[in-house]
Amino acid sequence: MDIESIRHQFPILAEGGIIYFDNAATSLMPRQVAEAMMESDLYYRANVGRGLSRHTKRTTGVFEEGREKVADFLGAEPREIVFVRNTTEAINIIACGLPWKKGDRVVTTLAEHHSNLLPWQVTAKRNGLKLEYVIPDLNDLGDLEPYNKALESKPRLVSMVYVSNVLGVRLPVAEVVRMAKERGTLTMVDAAQAAPHFPINVKELGVDYLAISAHKMYGPTGIGALYISKDAPQPQPLLVGGGMVTDVMLDGFRVAETPTGFEAGTQPIAAVAGFARAVDFIGEVGFDNIEKRCKHLTGEFDHKIRSYDRLRVFGAEGTDKRLGIFAFHIADLGVHRVASLYDQFGNIVLRSGHHCAIPLHQEVLGVERGTVRASMAFYNTVEEIDKFMEVTERILELVGDA
Numbered sequence: 344m345d346i347e348s349i350r351h352q353f354p355i356l357a358e359g360g361i362i363y364f365d366n367a368a369t370s371l372m373p374r375q376v377a378e379a380m381m382e383s384d385l386y387y388r389a390n391v392g393r394g395l396s397r398h399t400k401r402t403t404g405v406f407e408e409g410r411e412k413v414a415d416f417l418g419a420e421p422r423e424i425v426f427v428r429n430t431t432e433a434i435n436i437i438a439c440g441l442p443w444k445k446g447d448r449v450v451t452t453l454a455e456h457h458s459n460l461l462p463w464q465v466t467a468k469r470n471g472l473k474l475e476y477v478i479p480d481l482n483d484l485g486d487l488e489p490y491n492k493a494l495e496s497k498p499r500l501v502s503m504v505y506v507s508n509v510l511g512v513r514l515p516v517a518e519v520v521r522m523a524k525e526r527g528t529l530t531m532v533d534a535a536q537a538a539p540h541f542p543i544n545v546k547e548l549g550v551d552y553l554a555i556s557a558h559k560m561y562g563p564t565g566i567g568a569l570y571i572s573k574d575a576p577q578p579q580p581l582l583v584g585g586g587m588v589t590d591v592m593l594d595g596f597r598v599a600e601t602p603t604g605f606e607a608g609t610q611p612i613a614a615v616a617g618f619a620r621a622v623d624f625i626g627e628v629g630f631d632n633i634e635k636r637c638k639h640l641t642g643e644f645d646h647k648i649r650s651y652d653r654l655r656v657f658g659a660e661g662t663d664k665r666l667g668i669f670a671f672h673i674a675d676l677g678v679h680r681v682a683s684l685y686d687q688f689g690n691i692v693l694r695s696g697h698h699c700a701i702p703l704h705q706e707v708l709g710v711e712r713g714t715v716r717a718s719m720a721f722y723n724t725v726e727e728i729d730k731f732m733e734v735t736e737r738i739l740e741l742v743g744d745a
């Protein structure tokens with residue numbers, strides 16, 4: 344893989360100047376994705392699914408091809424793919440839309456992004472559900488016992504993250520989904536951080552619901568996908584209005600089948616074109632290459648960052664457990680100060696704070712002040728890592744022995 348020519352496709356990388364290590368927040372976008380969106384707006388502008396002209400039908404066809412591409416990316420059928428704004432919206436649809444019974448139990452983990460916590464808290468309050476948290480063992484991610492225990496009493500649903508946005512660790516989703524299925528428990532997976540890193544096949548996983556966001560996989564913001572298995576209970580739609588019904592009476596309406604029933608209102612047509620192009624882009628680069636490069640970069644970063652005594656890295660050591668995401672502290676420095684020093688000294692883009700995972704920081708990592716996070720994508724380089732380490736040394740010099 345010629346990384347330089349790939350970097351050239353990303354104007355922010357090609358023009359140089361910054362080191363972008365904030366890929367877990369949002370990835371960069373290659374030129375062809377932006378061009379696909381522009382082409383959609385300039386040449387295929389019509390409202391999809393509304394109108395019988397050849398032009399409108401052509402646009403609708405392009406939109407549905409986008410759905411086919413995303414379905415293919417996840418190993419799903421197109422009718423199981425709902426376009427949503429993002430992972431957050433997808434999880435809200437499932438949490439708000441399933442027919443809950445008072446006393447139902449929902450299980451999630453303490454490794455979650457707030458997107459996979461708050462919707463369940465709200466739903467639990469509204470419907471009288473019991474919400475339980477599994478505390479994953481970060482030193483032994485393969486330990487299934489905490490999940491086994493939580494699943495013993497056959498909860499209604501378990502919803503968990505595939506890859507932690509703070510620690511970059513991969514949770515044992517396939518095993519938990521299998522265990523849940525054996526007990527008749529529904530499963531939802533937050534795959535926001537997994538989708539850019541390795542192939543996902545929803546049928547092999549056997550999951551009922553799964554969510555991804557295009558902006559974390561080189562695509563546009565404002566678009567994502569919710570997989571709803573055709574064999575799983577279909578939730579009630581979160582939004583109602585135009586384009587999602589088969590009939591409307593004065594006292595009610597009939598919701599169209601999935602996915603149409605979940606896509607009320609005019610869709611983000613150009614964003615879907617960009618999403619489809621981002622999926623093509625990943626296919627062109629190839630997950631084999633992405634995984635190989637990410638492993639290499641993770642190994643380099645892991646090895647180098649652990650050589651500093653006054654720098655504390657959270658989570659498991661070793662490249663096989665991590666996907667390019669590192670949360671850390673430097674001595675007693677405040678996390679926002681550290682991130683701004685990296686910015687000031689090296690034009691390095693990091694994130695500082697709780698990364699929308701306050702319970703993970705407080706209950707699992709035991710830190711109040713959050714962490715600084717460096718997150719890489721396959722297009723980052725060892726030279727960028729070396730520059731990061733140079734800046735780290737500068738910051739450590741500044742801290743001195745204090």
Ligand SMILES: Cc1ncc(COP(=O)(O)O)c(C=O)c1O
Nearest residue numbers: 429430431456458508535536556
């Ligand atoms: C693991 C995880 N889940 C969910 C989300 C929410 O994604 P979005 O903001 O696209 O809804 C994020 C975003 O950082 C994430 O990292």
